[in-house]
Amino acid sequence: MLLYDFELAPNPRRVRMFLAEKGIEMPRVQVNLRQGEQFHAQFMRDNPAMIVPALSLDDGTLLTETMAICRYLEALHPTPSLFGVDAKTQALVEMWSRRAEFEGFMAVAEALRNSVERFKDRALPGPRNYAQIPALVERGKARAAGFFEDLEAGLAGKTWLAGEAFSVADITAFVVVEFAGWVEVQPTPAQTNIARWRAAIAARPSASA
Amino acid sequence: MLLYDFELAPNPRRVRMFLAEKGIEMPRVQVNLRQGEQFHAQFMRDNPAMIVPALSLDDGTLLTETMAICRYLEALHPTPSLFGVDAKTQALVEMWSRRAEFEGFMAVAEALRNSVERFKDRALPGPRNYAQIPALVERGKARAAGFFEDLEAGLAGKTWLAGEAFSVADITAFVVVEFAGWVEVQPTPAQTNIARWRAAIAARPSASA
Numbered sequence: 001m002l003l004y005d006f007e008l009a010p011n012p013r014r015v016r017m018f019l020a021e022k023g024i025e026m027p028r029v030q031v032n033l034r035q036g037e038q039f040h041a042q043f044m045r046d047n048p049a050m051i052v053p054a055l056s057l058d059d060g061t062l063l064t065e066t067m068a069i070c071r072y073l074e075a076l077h078p079t080p081s082l083f084g085v086d087a088k089t090q091a092l093v094e095m096w097s098r099r100a101e102f103e104g105f106m107a108v109a110e111a112l113r114n115s116v117e118r119f120k121d122r123a124l125p126g127p128r129n130y131a132q133i134p135a136l137v138e139r140g141k142a143r144a145a146g147f148f149e150d151l152e153a154g155l156a157g158k159t160w161l162a163g164e165a166f167s168v169a170d171i172t173a174f175v176v177v178e179f180a181g182w183v184e185v186q187p188t189p190a191q192t193n194i195a196r197w198r199a200a201i202a203a204r205p206s207a208s209a
Numbered sequence: 210m211l212l213y214d215f216e217l218a219p220n221p222r223r224v225r226m227f228l229a230e231k232g233i234e235m236p237r238v239q240v241n242l243r244q245g246e247q248f249h250a251q252f253m254r255d256n257p258a259m260i261v262p263a264l265s266l267d268d269g270t271l272l273t274e275t276m277a278i279c280r281y282l283e284a285l286h287p288t289p290s291l292f293g294v295d296a297k298t299q300a301l302v303e304m305w306s307r308r309a310e311f312e313g314f315m316a317v318a319e320a321l322r323n324s325v326e327r328f329k330d331r332a333l334p335g336p337r338n339y340a341q342i343p344a345l346v347e348r349g350k351a352r353a354a355g356f357f358e359d360l361e362a363g364l365a366g367k368t369w370l371a372g373e374a375f376s377v378a379d380i381t382a383f384v385v386v387e388f389a390g391w392v393e394v395q396p397t398p399a400q401t402n403i404a405r406w407r408a409a410i411a412a413r414p415s416a417s418a
Contacts (some may be wrong), residue, residue, distance in 0.1 A: 057297065061297065061301075063300050063301075063304055064304060065303065065304045065307045065308070067303055067307060068300045068301070068303040068304035068307065069300070071299050071300050071303045072296050072297065072299065072300035075295070075296030075299055075300075076296050086284070087281050087284030087285050088266065088270065088281065090280050090281065090284055091272050091277045091278070091280050091281035091284070092270075092272075092277070094274065094276055094277040094280045095272055095273060095274045095277035098274045098276060098277065099274070103335075124352075126312075128351075128352075128355050130348055130351075130352075133342065133344045133345065133348070135342045135344070136342065139339060139342070142337075142339075143333075143337075143339075146337050
């Protein structure tokens with residue numbers, strides 16, 4: 001296996017945190033997105049979606065999508081479980097993972113990619129070019145703030161998003177909160193559940209993976 | 210269990226197809242989104258996210274997110290598996306599910322919700338109002354067409370998206386192709402893999418669920 005990674009990007013960080021929580025080590029290659037290495041001919045041939053993270057399996061299969069990579073690793077290394085062990089917890093992990101991605105991660109990405117010069121005509125990742133849409137900048141920030149309201153409510157009375165066990169949903173939501181700093185949106189001081197939960201994750205060794 | 214459903218909407222259809230493939234029956238209540246029933250006080254109290262599908266569990270937990278509902282049902286009724294039985298298939302199901310959702314479903318939804326009068330100030334689902342952004346209409350259609358290119362390539366030499374077994378990824382991608390008709394984007398005649406695969410799914414009893 002070989003993991004295509006980029007230290008500075010938020011989605012590869014989710015995979016690195018997942019690996020660290022599992023205690024898995026694997027070879028990684030850095031694809032420097034800021035220097036356009038995703039456009040190199042060899043990378044485009046190996047990875048037509050042109051995105052990181054991507055996991056190349058020994059049979060030649062290329063897995064893209066952070067969660068597909070994490071599920072593959074969960075199946076090979078089931079302990080400690082990061083996707084939940086019973087039906088209800090598995091469903092709550094999935095629900096919170098999706099909220100964190102659709103309402104949190106994509107909102108921040110929208111605000112970032114539609115405002116920054118280096119994403120001109122690259123408002124979406126992948127092999128096709130899309131122009132920036134300035135109206136998405138403020139909308140993305142507003143959606144991210146809305147996600148923090150839901151996250152604060154979702155953490156009330158719970159240690160972790162899906163209940164008693166730390167999960168991949170916590171990893172994703174934590175990376176969203178960190179990523180939101182890039183567009184200067186952060187939880188409010190009144191959102192104390194987020195603050196408590198965020199500090200607990202920041203103290204885990206995986207947070208610096 | 211009680212399923213909040215709406216016969217005309219694409220995400221609830223994914224859950225109904227999933228239930229039909231599993232042979233599961235459960236009580237359902239219709240929430241007529243076209244008549245604004247998601248804004249009724251009781252529904253908003255039961256379902257603060259104001260979205261369907263949603264599955265209410267007997268302990269009072271409300272599961273939102275189509276895939277969270279499907280995973281819950283998969284855990285309770287593992288046969289036939291619709292999420293894959295081995296690590297690699299599970300990962301491919303996840304990968305294709307996400308591509309179908311992020312690049313297909315969301316693109317079509319973007320084109321629809323930003324163009325139609327009844328979604329004025331409701332460009333995104335959920336409890337918060339967002340104004341329509343006209344530039345997203347053409348971009349959404351272009352992205353949907355791009356997804357069909359990837360879908361065509363992904364189906365080459367394969368019966369189903371994740372390989373030999375029909376999965377929830379096929380359900381989602383099939384509903385995306387149908388949903389895209391709402392914004393008048395459809396696969397091209399040259400996309401024969403999609404045509405063959407789409408006809409095979411349309412012939413399954415679950416397609417009319």
